[in-house]
Amino acid sequence: MYEVCTIVENRLENPRTNTLFFDRTFSARPGQFFMVWLPGAGERPFSLAYPNGLTSKVAGEFTAALMELKPGEKLWLRGPYGRGFPLKDGFLFIGGGVGIAGLRLLADRVGRPRFLLGGKDAGEILYHEELARLGEVRVATEDGSLGMRGLVTDLLPAGGEHVAICGPERMMAACLSRLTQRPSKIYLSIERYMKCGIGLCGNCSCSGRLVCTDGPVFTASELRRMPDFGRRRRGKTGAWTDI
Amino acid sequence: MYEVCTIVENRLENPRTNTLFFDRTFSARPGQFFMVWLPGAGERPFSLAYPNGLTSKVAGEFTAALMELKPGEKLWLRGPYGRGFPLKDGFLFIGGGVGIAGLRLLADRVGRPRFLLGGKDAGEILYHEELARLGEVRVATEDGSLGMRGLVTDLLPAGGEHVAICGPERMMAACLSRLTQRPSKIYLSIERYMKCGIGLCGNCSCSGRLVCTDGPVFTASELRRMPDFGRRRRGKTGAWTDI
Amino acid sequence: MPSVPRHLELHPPLVNGSGLLCFLEVFQHLDRQRAALGGYVTKSIGPEGRPGNVAPVVYDTGHVMLNSLALPTQPIESWIEDFRSLPVQKPVIGSVYGNRVEEWPEVISRVEAYVAGIELNLGCPNYVPGETSLMTVVGDSPAMMREVVGLARAATAKPLIAKLSPNTDYLAAARIALDAGADYLGCGNTAGPGLAIDIEAARPVLSGISGGLSGDAMRPVNVKMVYDIYREFRAPILAYGGVSTWRDAVEYLMAGACIVGLGTCFAYRSTRQMARLTRQIWEGMQRFAGSRDVTHLVGAAHV
Amino acid sequence: MPSVPRHLELHPPLVNGSGLLCFLEVFQHLDRQRAALGGYVTKSIGPEGRPGNVAPVVYDTGHVMLNSLALPTQPIESWIEDFRSLPVQKPVIGSVYGNRVEEWPEVISRVEAYVAGIELNLGCPNYVPGETSLMTVVGDSPAMMREVVGLARAATAKPLIAKLSPNTDYLAAARIALDAGADYLGCGNTAGPGLAIDIEAARPVLSGISGGLSGDAMRPVNVKMVYDIYREFRAPILAYGGVSTWRDAVEYLMAGACIVGLGTCFAYRSTRQMARLTRQIWEGMQRFAGSRDVTHLVGAAHV
Ligand SMILES: Cc1cc2nc3c(=O)[nH]c(=O)nc-3n(C[C@H](O)[C@H](O)[C@H](O)COP(=O)(O)OP(=O)(O)OC[C@H]3O[C@@H](n4cnc5c(N)ncnc54)[C@H](O)[C@@H]3O)c2cc1C
Ligand SMILES: Cc1cc2nc3c(=O)[nH]c(=O)nc-3n(C[C@H](O)[C@H](O)[C@H](O)COP(=O)(O)OP(=O)(O)OC[C@H]3O[C@@H](n4cnc5c(N)ncnc54)[C@H](O)[C@@H]3O)c2cc1C
Ligand SMILES: Cc1cc2nc3c(=O)[nH]c(=O)nc-3n(C[C@H](O)[C@H](O)[C@H](O)COP(=O)(O)O)c2cc1C
Ligand SMILES: Cc1cc2nc3c(=O)[nH]c(=O)nc-3n(C[C@H](O)[C@H](O)[C@H](O)COP(=O)(O)O)c2cc1C
Ligand code: FES
Numbered sequence A, B: 001m002y003e004v005c006t007i008v009e010n011r012l013e014n015p016r017t018n019t020l021f022f023d024r025t026f027s028a029r030p031g032q033f034f035m036v037w038l039p040g041a042g043e044r045p046f047s048l049a050y051p052n053g054l055t056s057k058v059a060g061e062f063t064a065a066l067m068e069l070k071p072g073e074k075l076w077l078r079g080p081y082g083r084g085f086p087l088k089d090g091f092l093f094i095g096g097g098v099g100i101a102g103l104r105l106l107a108d109r110v111g112r113p114r115f116l117l118g119g120k121d122a123g124e125i126l127y128h129e130e131l132a133r134l135g136e137v138r139v140a141t142e143d144g145s146l147g148m149r150g151l152v153t154d155l156l157p158a159g160g161e162h163v164a165i166c167g168p169e170r171m172m173a174a175c176l177s178r179l180t181q182r183p184s185k186i187y188l189s190i191e192r193y194m195k196c197g198i199g200l201c202g203n204c205s206c207s208g209r210l211v212c213t214d215g216p217v218f219t220a221s222e223l224r225r226m227p228d229f230g231r232r233r234r235g236k237t238g239a240w241t242d243i
Numbered sequence C, D: 001m002p003s004v005p006r007h008l009e010l011h012p013p014l015v016n017g018s019g020l021l022c023f024l025e026v027f028q029h030l031d032r033q034r035a036a037l038g039g040y041v042t043k044s045i046g047p048e049g050r051p052g053n054v055a056p057v058v059y060d061t062g063h064v065m066l067n068s069l070a071l072p073t074q075p076i077e078s079w080i081e082d083f084r085s086l087p088v089q090k091p092v093i094g095s096v097y098g099n100r101v102e103e104w105p106e107v108i109s110r111v112e113a114y115v116a117g118i119e120l121n122l123g124c125p126n127y128v129p130g131e132t133s134l135m136t137v138v139g140d141s142p143a144m145m146r147e148v149v150g151l152a153r154a155a156t157a158k159p160l161i162a163k164l165s166p167n168t169d170y171l172a173a174a175r176i177a178l179d180a181g182a183d184y185l186g187c188g189n190t191a192g193p194g195l196a197i198d199i200e201a202a203r204p205v206l207s208g209i210s211g212g213l214s215g216d217a218m219r220p221v222n223v224k225m226v227y228d229i230y231r232e233f234r235a236p237i238l239a240y241g242g243v244s245t246w247r248d249a250v251e252y253l254m255a256g257a258c259i260v261g262l263g264t265c266f267a268y269r270s271t272r273q274m275a276r277l278t279r280q281i282w283e284g285m286q287r288f289a290g291s292r293d294v295t296h297l298v299g300a301a302h303v
């Protein structure tokens, strides 16, 4: 039940982030995710950044192994899973760090996109040129090496009929308080520790909603009724950790 | 995996033959069969004589139980199974005894049918009036109580572009030697002892072909390469019995 | 020990299987979604926090579901914190296990105040490679089984469910469990276990190597378990395994179960869809039974 | 006892599972249809003719196949008559069973001249209600198993396959069988068994009440059996259970099998389609292996 693909390119985006391109495309709605298996290394949830590629940031063993993959090596995917973004025109995208990877696929599929990107430094601003071809891009970096010095939240409020946000959870929570759009028009892609990816193990619960099948994309109105958002998540054993 | 139906009528065709009408129709190609389960009594193969009915002749316990069924009682069917007749115009039908039940469904579905029916006596000539409405019917009975006195083979040769035969195996074998049509245009529905009905148990073998999935309808050219036809069959234990 | 009725009042007589949905806030949410579950069963609670196996821990072969979660559990303090802060309207059954015999009553006494009943997980076939399988030891050892159920019985006056494996001599196990004081038999845990190899990877998929079978395809295994145990003991049975339609739930009732659990049928569904599925199952059961009370169907397949 | 190589030469390394196709004339016909089977296994031959259970004897739940044929067999004289009059080009393996210990070598000595090897059916879970299950007794009794395999070994110098049940302690059984002289282990018979109730009829469907599980869904159970036995003994293994594509056959090779059997995948297919399926499976295996010889895949999943 895995679909196997072969790596054709491992592109280094910055010292800790790489994009793996496959020899085939996968059909997924933007915002859906796959469980990616690398035999021996484990299995983890990833969004696709391209129909034929994913962008990964080193966070631990698994992502470190993804960084090392060579063309010709294989990757196993099952999915697509979960609920993605609606395909609507006029999206304001807000991406923080590797979070922008979770929005990349959507950007290609909707009209009149605008982008607010944030990161520690210029290296963290992914796909800058590609996105600039699609719509206006504004950037905030903490060290000021690209765009405005500051946080992406400093670029808010901003226009856009709909909003799509993906990034560190505290950054997303901060965005919410500064956005003027109606909560039902604001979509956020959130992460929880996923073991099964298909609604069985319960580990990805966020205030009782299963992020793997109810999400990973939720509206701000939904998140209002999910007090764990921005606050806590369940780890490997199920125990709570603060966000 | 059974489809359950309720008996709405139990029509006595003759003292040893009855037709059960259901509260629903089944879709099957003429010549296909169903495994019919009557809890407690067992499960046996039957062709449908009508989209909503089957005709059964008492041969033992199971068919005796079918004879006793009352409106409101239920019957369990799984199927349709096997390969049926081709739907072509200009069929000559040759039916012996309850064998005509196996042709009844086909008669309704093809143009320009003609019928040769045989049986011990008038009572054994099923559906006489119904078939007469569809095409010419010629009858032979052993006691002469209807039609010609004699065997259905005595009515041969006869016209028809294609031939469909169903009846006792010796009668079918006898017909073959008197027919002038090309063997590939002669279709016979044959019976073997069936346990599974779906190609697993092997018990319905006729010279190595599985009657339940290769048949029950075979052409005369196929039967030529099946020496067991007209000669022997495997019983409950698998042991041979002569025909 | 006070004499209380050791009977689970669940309306409808449907629960989730332990390890599915798992956490109290998920139960709260399903209740808000109007799930037709009369109660909820927690993920199996163990004596100390452990992550179980790392992913891949579930694998859908396309024909059957395998899992080798291998009993992850948050620390018992976190469970208690959850019981305190995440109240659930419906009865919650605490599923528990221990690694050593004396741990079972310890876990039970820590959680029993917060739950409507205790389910002993005596039959999980999964393990973390290198570890000795916890459950198989208990499930395969009559003596240990007797001791564990006996200690559990002494540790709680609440309804006690002994959830057994279908992969052992379950009639012997059921007898022991009933003798030792279990009120209900849980029939049963996952079947098999089985192993799936990915041929491109040339290795077993699950990091636990093998995993228990669940879902529609294994239902006949657990229906037989319910049927056999009911015929032998006429004991109250909580059935699990491969229920995904109301017909399946009725099949278990007829085999002898009085409560039916839902698990793998939740796969690939949002919580809203899960809740809807439970309603469809419950509505179908009532329609078939001709009443809101389905108890007359219990054991109906025994002639 | 003459010293002959006790090795089955099967090209391709594919057979039918015993009880499927069953009879010699069916093997002849499949050969004429150019089935890619390197050999055929007869229906299990018993000491005297018996019909087994009456229909319903198979039931497809929609998710798994159940059968409770319960070892029908024509009288041994009829089998011998068939062996004499229905010659098969490919090697034929005689599957045998006895009701009492001493019957096993009797049956073997009657048929062994006609076959390329003997498969001992030591693991059929089916029975005729009222009868004591023949196989379960042998499969569950180490002493009897040792005796039966020993007697069988003495009765034939041809390759001897001990076909075991996945539902027992198969590592122990495999050890006994190998010690007693089996050349191959057959892994394995049907799983479960299971029971299906028709809710409209309110009774078990199969007249044998319960039946063994076969088909795709149970494959992980027998893959695990092959994997475990190969890891422990590195013995030659004939694998059965839920193969319906070349990928499944490769999975068994990687688990450790050197011959793969096909059974329930034949369901609903004409003999022509069955033959085509075997060719597709064999072609896929060779394509994957990159050669006509697939032996390098055997055990490949063991790291
Ligand atoms: C729906 C979804 C989509 C994702 N898409 C991307 C993406 O496109 N690019 C990307 O770089 N990352 C993505 N992630 C995060 C990615 O799954 C983690 O970075 C990865 O699991 C880390 O594994 P590791 O072994 O490298 O780190 P570990 O050492 O295992 O863990 C480091 C941290 O990563 C997170 N993490 C680890 N395992 C999981 C898990 N099973 N589920 C969720 N989080 C986990 C936890 O926060 C953990 O603390 C996504 C996560 C989710 C839930
Ligand atoms: C494809 C097919 C279609 C059939 N259609 C009809 C039909 O439309 N009407 C009808 O009256 N009969 C039909 N039959 C025959 C019918 O199946 C038998 O009459 C019935 O099985 C007899 O069962 P019993 O218990 O009454 O008799 P038994 O006492 O069990 O047997 C009497 C004789 O019936 C035959 N028979 C019994 N069991 C089977 C079995 N499982 N498979 C095949 N033959 C069996 C044998 O010749 C046997 O000697 C059909 C058979 C086949 C194979
Ligand atoms: C992912 C998963 C995790 C499980 N975890 C547990 C568990 O912790 N404790 C337990 O007793 N059973 C556990 N089970 C078994 C289920 O409760 C249930 O008995 C089994 O899955 C059969 O039901 P189903 O086919 O409806 O899923 C688990 C099953 C699955 C699929
Ligand atoms: C209808 C049927 C009859 C069977 N009869 C026998 C038998 O007589 N002897 C035997 O050893 N195994 C018998 N088996 C078991 C098969 O040989 C095989 O081990 C099992 O079905 C698993 O393979 P499969 O999933 O490919 O069918 C039978 C299986 C089926 C489905
Ligand atoms: S990851 Fe298992 S339920 Fe969501």
Ligand code: FES
Pocket (backbone or CB within 6 Å): B193, B194, B195, B196, B197, B198, B199, B200, B201, B202, B203, B204, B205, B210, B211, B212, B213
């Ligand atoms: S009836 Fe079983 S193979 Fe035809």
